[in-house]
Amino acid sequence: MSNLPNLSHGRHTLAIPGPSVMPERVLQAMHRPAPNIYTGELIDLTYSLIPDLKAVAKTSGHVAMYIGNGHAAWEASLANVLAEGDKVLVPGAAQFSIGWADTARRRGLVVEQLDFGRRAPIDPQAVEDALRADSGHQIKAVLVVQVDTASSAKSDLAAIRKAMDAAGHPALMIVDSIACLGCDDMQMDAWGVDIVITGSQKGLMVPPGMCFVFFNDKAAAVRQKMGRVSAYWDWHSRANPEGYYQISCGTAPTHHLYGLRTALDMIVHEEGLDNVLARHATLARALWAACDAWGQGGPLELNVTDPAARSHAVTALRIGAPHGTALRNWLIEQAGLTLGIGLGMATEDDPMSDGFFRIGHMGHVNLHMLMGTLGSIDAGLKALDIPHGDGALAAAAQVCAGK
Numbered sequence: 001m002s003n004l005p006n007l008s009h010g011r012h013t014l015a016i017p018g019p020s021v022m023p024e025r026v027l028q029a030m031h032r033p034a035p036n037i038y039t040g041e042l043i044d045l046t047y048s049l050i051p052d053l054k055a056v057a058k059t060s061g062h063v064a065m066y067i068g069n070g071h072a073a074w075e076a077s078l079a080n081v082l083a084e085g086d087k088v089l090v091p092g093a094a095q096f097s098i099g100w101a102d103t104a105r106r107r108g109l110v111v112e113q114l115d116f117g118r119r120a121p122i123d124p125q126a127v128e129d130a131l132r133a134d135s136g137h138q139i140k141a142v143l144v145v146q147v148d149t150a151s152s153a154k155s156d157l158a159a160i161r162k163a164m165d166a167a168g169h170p171a172l173m174i175v176d177s178i179a180c181l182g183c184d185d186m187q188m189d190a191w192g193v194d195i196v197i198t199g200s201q202k203g204l205m206v207p208p209g210m211c212f213v214f215f216n217d218k219a220a221a222v223r224q225k226m227g228r229v230s231a232y233w234d235w236h237s238r239a240n241p242e243g244y245y246q247i248s249c250g251t252a253p254t255h256h257l258y259g260l261r262t263a264l265d266m267i268v269h270e271e272g273l274d275n276v277l278a279r280h281a282t283l284a285r286a287l288w289a290a291c292d293a294w295g296q297g298g299p300l301e302l303n304v305t306d307p308a309a310r311s312h313a314v315t316a317l318r319i320g321a322p323h324g325t326a327l328r329n330w331l332i333e334q335a336g337l338t339l340g341i342g343l344g345m346a347t348e349d350d351p352m353s354d355g356f357f358r359i360g361h362m363g364h365v366n367l368h369m370l371m372g373t374l375g376s377i378d379a380g381l382k383a384l385d386i387p388h389g390d391g392a393l394a395a396a397a398q399v400c401a402g403k
């Protein structure tokens with residue numbers, strides 16, 4: 001490698017699972033002086049976002065917008081329907097289930113957690129069993145992470161809803177779709193999800209800083225019976241504002257709103273949600289095909305074995321320590337490509353998760369970008385003498401060619 005020039009100069013690519021690549025148009029829509037927040041364009045623009053956000057979640061329910069990241073959405077989802085001392089079931093123990101469960105505990109909730117390891121989706125039967133065992137209906141809500149961004153395992157929300165119904169349990173179903181809304185399908189109403197949360201910086205292609213809580217009438221009724229809900233988190237006034245300022249409980253996130261308007265134009269009105277989802281599905285299949293080919297001759301392996309349980313937004317890979325970190329570093333320094341770190345995958349043999357990396361393929365990603373990422377990884381495997389099978393790019397190209 002000594003006589004190899006540095007090949008990283010050129011447009012740097014960020015392929016991490018959020019923040020995702022933002023369209024130039026979204027950035028340009030945000031590049032403007034501060035708008036009036038009392039009358040005028042911004043008011044109409046904000047209200048115009050509501051039906052389009054609901055279209056992405058496939059719900060006719062309500063949506064509340066917050067200035068905050070995904071962690072804020074975690075707080076908001078809990079604050080409106082759960083009081084101190086209430087019990088919640090968290091099926092899952094990968095990084096983001098752990099984070100949400102921790103948020104719940106620190107709000108004074110009692111958490112029962114189910115562990116399916118760090119490679120598998122939620123087992124609906126285990127949810128049903130846990131709810132059946134709760135004959136006194138102490139559990140008030142089930143906190144489901146649709147795609148755990150650390151493991152990239154995607155859970156079957158319709159099956160989990162069925163399991164909850166089979167147990168005859170009244171708990172609310174609350175879903176964290178922060179990693180994947182707009183990438184993996186979400187059918188909030190059809191699947192019977194009571195509350196869905198997401199953030200602006202992943203599938204929605206806007207900078208981090210806004211989050212959204214969708215809720216149905218059942219959840220709204222639970223909120224109405226709450227003894228008290230803190231002013232900032234209360235979704236009622238945000239979703240049913242008497243004045244514009246109530247939508248954001250103070251100064252609106254002005255520039256994010258412009259960016260979001262453009263992003264939703266692109267997703268809902270130009271490309272169309274069906275195509276957006278199909279594009280993500282196809283690019284994900286191409287990525288998996290490449291990984292399978294590499295894995296034929298070396299240690300690289302998809303973290304989630306069952307294709308039906310893999311996200312279309314993010315992919316976690318195992319390659320053995322220290323190869324994951326070495327490959328990521330080589331790609332930054334030599335290819336102008338940043339991949340995601342292994343998150344929450346530490347073991348005794350690999351305390352820094354050096355044997356893992358993740359690829360974000362969410363939002364504003366096309367065939368050319370994915371093939372660039374795969375081609376760069378292929379070069380990195382060769383440069384670092386990490387054993388790998390041949391034909392990864394050809395396998396991905398076959399999928400992208402529709403063969």
Ligand SMILES: *Cc1c(COP(=O)(O)O)cnc(C)c1O
Nearest residue numbers: 069070071096147149178179199
């Ligand atoms: C990114 C993410 C979060 C956290 O979002 P922040 O904006 O970093 O607070 C929570 N849950 C999931 C599934 C995520 O992908």
